[in-house]
Amino acid sequence: MFKSHFFKELDFVKLFWSLVLCFGAGFLGSIYTAPAISIWYAELNKPSLTPPNWVFGYVWGALYFLMAYSFYLIWLKGWQEKEIRFSMEFFLAHLLVMAGWSAVFFGAKEVMLAFIVILTLWSLILFLMLNFYKQSRLAAYLLVPYLIWVGYATVLNFYIVILN
Secondary structure: OHHHHHHHHOOHHHHHHHHHHHHHHHHHHHHHHHHHHHHHHHHOOOOOOOOOHHHHHHHHHHHHHHHHHHHHHHHOOOOOOHHHHHHHHHHHHHHHHHHHHHHHHHHOOOHHHHHHHHHHHHHHHHHHHHHHHHHOHHHHHOOHHHHHHHHHHHHHHHHHHHHO
């Protein structure tokens, strides 16, 4: 009974496009990241708290899923309402900043500018969570791991600025 009720409530089209948007933004960032990992990034001095490269893909995959489901929950509230539309548009704009960090850090190899971008991204995520909280507590809570991870990435980026 629970299963049929769950799927009856699920809007597969909105969920699909939420996943496409989040994983698509990740793919955009990977265009800059993938070529730089084994050459430029490998040569950087990194802090001892830097995880192995393989960790990043798994973490980001989980985060994109959580972000997509968070966005989906807000989208279910309806596009017509002004506050909901603002939340959704802000989320989409934040995805550009997220992908932009990879372009600046890995593409342009500007670690200091990337640090400014990631500080901005962390602030946008916090604002997004506070905004989502008004419409869906679960949508906001789903972004907590993302905020924590970007905070950790901010520390890594800071140390890379210092060490290089």
